[in-house]
Amino acid sequence: MSGALAVVLLGLTTGCSDPTNPQAQSRSPQALSLHLYQKPKRFSPLDPPSGPDQQIMTLIFDNLLTIDDSYAYSPRLAARWQVAEDRITFHLRQGLKWSDGKPFSSKDVLFTYELLADATSGSAMAGKLAAATFEAPDDHTFVINLTRPNAGFLGLIAGPYAFILPEHVLGREPVDKIANSAFFTHPTVGMGPYTFVRHKTDQYVELAANPHYRKPIAIPAIFLKPIGSDAATAQLGTGELDLVQVSPTDLRTVEAFEGVTVTAKPSPGFVRLAINQSGRSDPRVRRAILHAIDRKALIANILAGRGRVQNSSFVTPWALPGGLDEYAYDPAKAKTLLTEAGWTAGETMTLSWIPGQRDRDAAATVVQAALSAVGMTVELKPVQAAELLQSYDRRTFDLALFGGGGYAVDPSSSAAILSCAAFYPKGGNVGDFCDPSLDALTAQADARTDQDRRAELYQQAAIKDNAQVPYAWLYNPDILWAAGPRLRGFKASGDPATGFWNADEWSLAG
Numbered sequence: 245m246s247g248a249l250a251v252v253l254l255g256l257t258t259g260c261s262d263p264t265n266p267q268a269q270s271r272s273p274q275a276l277s278l279h280l281y282q283k284p285k286r287f288s289p290l291d292p293p294s295g296p297d298q299q300i301m302t303l304i305f306d307n308l309l310t311i312d313d314s315y316a317y318s319p320r321l322a323a324r325w326q327v328a329e330d331r332i333t334f335h336l337r338q339g340l341k342w343s344d345g346k347p348f349s350s351k352d353v354l355f356t357y358e359l360l361a362d363a364t365s366g367s368a369m370a371g372k373l374a375a376a377t378f379e380a381p382d383d384h385t386f387v388i389n390l391t392r393p394n395a396g397f398l399g400l401i402a403g404p405y406a407f408i409l410p411e412h413v414l415g416r417e418p419v420d421k422i423a424n425s426a427f428f429t430h431p432t433v434g435m436g437p438y439t440f441v442r443h444k445t446d447q448y449v450e451l452a453a454n455p456h457y458r459k460p461i462a463i464p465a466i467f468l469k470p471i472g473s474d475a476a477t478a479q480l481g482t483g484e485l486d487l488v489q490v491s492p493t494d495l496r497t498v499e500a501f502e503g504v505t506v507t508a509k510p511s512p513g514f515v516r517l518a519i520n521q522s523g524r525s526d527p528r529v530r531r532a533i534l535h536a537i538d539r540k541a542l543i544a545n546i547l548a549g550r551g552r553v554q555n556s557s558f559v560t561p562w563a564l565p566g567g568l569d570e571y572a573y574d575p576a577k578a579k580t581l582l583t584e585a586g587w588t589a590g591e592t593m594t595l596s597w598i599p600g601q602r603d604r605d606a607a608a609t610v611v612q613a614a615l616s617a618v619g620m621t622v623e624l625k626p627v628q629a630a631e632l633l634q635s636y637d638r639r640t641f642d643l644a645l646f647g648g649g650g651y652a653v654d655p656s657s658s659a660a661i662l663s664c665a666a667f668y669p670k671g672g673n674v675g676d677f678c679d680p681s682l683d684a685l686t687a688q689a690d691a692r693t694d695q696d697r698r699a700e701l702y703q704q705a706a707i708k709d710n711a712q713v714p715y716a717w718l719y720n721p722d723i724l725w726a727a728g729p730r731l732r733g734f735k736a737s738g739d740p741a742t743g744f745w746n747a748d749e750w751s752l753a754g
Contacts, residue, residue, distance in 0.1 A: 283628065287305075289305070298405075358378060481501050487731055507736035516718055539719060542718065556706050734750060
């Protein structure tokens with residue numbers, strides 16, 4: 245996904261000339277401003293994943309476990325867990341409280357997972373959790389029973405997914421109506437390091453430190469503000485923002501800012517074109533799209549070389565075999581494939597994307613020119629997040645450019661965007677790609693505990709994926725975070741959605 249969002253830690257009243265004015269609060273010595281890359285919509289773990297929503301939910305909710313800055317599992321509400329072939333047992337931290345002071349227990353976890361697994365709730369995770377049942381044998385233990393072995397299951401539920409919800413707040417809401425609960429636009433209770441204060445649409449989200457969090461929070465409040473990449477870089481330079489996800493083309497400018505530290509992390513996801521396959525199912529058309537785009541030049545020019553060409557939906561290194569088709573830039577071959585597929589020259593398609601992030605804005609233009617050169621007329625259609633997601637749901641898009649994903653920790657996470665059972669909004673399969681033989685391979689792989697055999701099966705799946713081109717993979721970017729001189733304790737993640745994963749460790753320089 246693209247765009248920009250700023251998280252600004254507000255110094256409630258300290259140092260503010262007007263404690264009721266959020267702009268004045270954001271200039272407090274205790275206020276910290278952080279860049280987030282898109283306008284948020286609302287804050288519901290039931291909704292299909294959306295990067296800015298997940299970033300905010302990371303601050304106000306919590307998970308059993310999350311993915312840390314080295315793409316390893318890190319404990320959150322669960323102190324530890326045990327994984328058996330068809331059973332995962334979580335041992336929860338004891339003595340925890342919700343932000344309203346109510347006690348937290350396994351009942352909340354059970355409530356959440358049963359809700360997320362229930363398709364009538366509108367949950368986008370229902371497909372992922374369909375092969376599981378849940379139990380809470382005591383207040384501090386939560387058990388997931390898998391109807392079939394799944395060695396990659398932890399990757400499906402680790403943060404920024406499966407945020408735990410308060411049973412004492414939502415437990416009485418009808419399941420078939422809960423998706424529209426006002427709680428998800430104003431989530432008053434959570435387990436995260438911060439609590440929700442307010443959301444001023446298109447301007448900011450205000451958060452305050454959670455007084456009942458499991459350890460003291462050093463920074464008293466947060467403001468989350470949607471702005472574009474250019475404005476974010478400028479505000480980093482003036483000190484109005486303290487943490488920015490910067491465009492590679494701004495890197496030299498940002499490195500010249502006094503006191504700013506830049507950290508680069510390879511993304512665990514990738515930027516891609518989703519192709520609406522409900523109307524275009526011929527893989528030759530999808531292969532032609534890849535051959536039409538000079539992806540190496542795109543990376544060199546719009547990423548300043550800070551990225552890699554992607555040729556698979558799988559990212560985990562051990563799941564990738566050698567010898568995959570690299571779909572080299574070859575306009576003549578693209579034209580031949582289109583002719584073989586019966587493509588009508590001049591047929592118009594729209595390319596939708598969320599504007600505001602410089603590399604993706606530029607990539608949309610590059611793709612338009614490249615496809616037009618081989619006879620595929622493309623009209624650019626910048627949209628906001630809600631409109632793009634609606635087009636996924638209604639299957640009204642032609643091409644959609646977006647990015648992200650946390651696919652590095654285990655290849656089963658990539659399988660979730662390919663499965664025939666995961667068509668949007670039930671899952672992350674945006675283009676409605678379906679290959680039952682590929683699904684069978686990933687299911688066989690996840691039923692194994694032998695790592696070598698899992699790798700062998702996933703590499704077979706990657707070969708099928710590479711040949712079918714379910715997405716037009718563009719690039720795997722380096723994610724560049726620039727932290728201002730006041731921020732202490734920030735640990736950069738390559739996944740923007742988990743960019744604030746260790747906010748409970750942050751502090752401000754004196």
